[in-house]
Amino acid sequence: MNILVINAGSSSLKYQLYNMTTEDVLAKGRVERIGMDSSILTHEVDHQPEVREVSEILDHTTAIKKVLDMLTHKKFGVLKNIQDIQAVGHRVVHGGESFSESVVVDQKVKFEIRQLFDLAPLHNPAHMMGIVAVESNLPEVTQTVVFDTAFHQTMPSVSYLYAIPTVLYRKHKIRRYGFHGTSHDYVSQRAAEFLGRPLEELKLVSCHIGNGASCCAILHGKSYDTSMGMTPLEGLMMGTRSGDLDPAVVPFTINKEDLTLNEVNSMLNKHSGLLAVSGISSDMREVVEAMREGNEKARLAFEMYAYRIRKYIGAYIASMDGVDAIVFTAGVGENSDVLRKEICEKLTFFGVKFDDGRNAVRSSEPRRITTDDSPVQVLVVPTNEELLIARDTYKLVLNKLAADSSEL
Ligand SMILES: Nc1ncnc2c1ncn2[C@@H]1O[C@H](COP(=O)(O)OP(=O)(O)O)[C@@H](O)[C@H]1O
Ligand SMILES: CC(=O)OP(=O)(O)O
Numbered sequence: 001m002n003i004l005v006i007n008a009g010s011s012s013l014k015y016q017l018y019n020m021t022t023e024d025v026l027a028k029g030r031v032e033r034i035g036m037d038s039s040i041l042t043h044e045v046d047h048q049p050e051v052r053e054v055s056e057i058l059d060h061t062t063a064i065k066k067v068l069d070m071l072t073h074k075k076f077g078v079l080k081n082i083q084d085i086q087a088v089g090h091r092v093v094h095g096g097e098s099f100s101e102s103v104v105v106d107q108k109v110k111f112e113i114r115q116l117f118d119l120a121p122l123h124n125p126a127h128m129m130g131i132v133a134v135e136s137n138l139p140e141v142t143q144t145v146v147f148d149t150a151f152h153q154t155m156p157s158v159s160y161l162y163a164i165p166t167v168l169y170r171k172h173k174i175r176r177y178g179f180h181g182t183s184h185d186y187v188s189q190r191a192a193e194f195l196g197r198p199l200e201e202l203k204l205v206s207c208h209i210g211n212g213a214s215c216c217a218i219l220h221g222k223s224y225d226t227s228m229g230m231t232p233l234e235g236l237m238m239g240t241r242s243g244d245l246d247p248a249v250v251p252f253t254i255n256k257e258d259l260t261l262n263e264v265n266s267m268l269n270k271h272s273g274l275l276a277v278s279g280i281s282s283d284m285r286e287v288v289e290a291m292r293e294g295n296e297k298a299r300l301a302f303e304m305y306a307y308r309i310r311k312y313i314g315a316y317i318a319s320m321d322g323v324d325a326i327v328f329t330a331g332v333g334e335n336s337d338v339l340r341k342e343i344c345e346k347l348t349f350f351g352v353k354f355d356d357g358r359n360a361v362r363s364s365e366p367r368r369i370t371t372d373d374s375p376v377q378v379l380v381v382p383t384n385e386e387l388l389i390a391r392d393t394y395k396l397v398l399n400k401l402a403a404d405s406s407e408l
């Protein structure tokens with residue numbers, strides 16, 4: 001069975017096509033700059049050079065059409081025709097309290113995802129565009145959604161409730177949900193395999209440090225606490241998001257700067273974090289480069305970013321009353337050895353014996369960056385949210401086929 005996994009963002013769309021019998025990735029790629037001039041489609045087939053096509057892609061429907069054209073392209077394609085795609089699995093960031101597991105898309109599911117637009121304004125509207133775009137290009141195909149929030153539905157009320165009047169939770173479901181759950185779930189399983197111990201016995205702190213970033217306390221395989229909250233804005237400092245701040249900053253800024261609520265919301269989501277403090281970029285690579293050239297604002301941004309992660313690691317070790325391993329993953333966590341060093345060299349009190357040489361090694365495999373005798377291990381585990389999405393989709397489609405055939 002061939003399954004197409006889609007992670008649709010507001011101006012981008014990433015895809016991977018899986019053969020689920022072997023779990024091989026047949027092709028993958030991304031469309032960037034959707035709706036802007038000169039969109040870029042990058043398509044990669046195993047062992048073959050990348051294809052880059054620059055053209056005008058005005059919306060997600062056209063983007064999906066281009067992806068399908070590429071997958072069936074005479075030279076670069078891997079499928080004879082698009083009917084060879086049996087199912088499409090989407091990443092959806094916010095599932096609220098409605099979804100604690102992945103589901104097949106139907107009218108009710110689409111309605112629920114729309115209800116959550118306000119809670120993930122950078123993400124859910126884009127995911128819905130992806131779902132609708134697939135519907136119009138592949139009307140017969142089964143679509144599923146896999147939620148970032150689902151893994152965190154195990155959090156106890158002490159970690160998911162805010163200390164505000166409970167009527168707000170009852171009426172509006174204002175609570176902490178957590179995100180990047182598919183990634184935290186995947187890397188915790190891989191970490192347990194790497195350590196050769198059952199996940200159910202482990203206390204882990206997982207740090208998903210990408211464009212968005214979150215830490216998660218994983219107690220015996222289940223999410224116990226996580227740094228993102230009702231929306232993906234809470235917690236760590238991120239590429240363009242502020243992370244934690246005193247809520248009083250919001251009304252104060254509105255008054256002092258004569259801004260609207262929406263403008264402040266946009267400032268905190270799109271114009272804060274690394275970008276705001278460094279004044280250079282939301283991309284950690286560029287911030288590190290500027291820091292090396294002696295830029296003091298870049299250094300401050302880097303140090304604040306690392307400090308926030310270290311604080312959360314400390315908090316989660318306290319919340320679980322111990323830790324066996326700390327795991328780094330996602331774009332920055334997997335690739336930035338300088339950031340990991342900045343964080344881990346100051347965790348000695350907790351029993352982390354950092355190994356500089358191991359930290360500098362580049363690999364796409366899970367690896368250890370502490371010494372062999374370190375009481376607490378630190379691992380780098382490349383994430384693979386797409387594989388978990390494909391696996392969930394595969395299970396749901398097999399269940400659906402079984403249910404459909406028993407009805408006949
Ligand atoms: N070598 C590197 N050093 C530091 N940061 C990196 C490196 N490679 C990628 N990144 C960072 O990874 C981020 C993207 O991470 P990713 O997990 O792909 O995020 P997302 O899924 O949210 O788009 C980029 O913004 C970039 O800052
Ligand atoms: C939830 C979230 O922040 O996702 P991303 O890191 O993909 O922006």
Ligand SMILES: [Mg+2]
Binds near residue numbers: 210
């Ligand atoms: Mg990501």
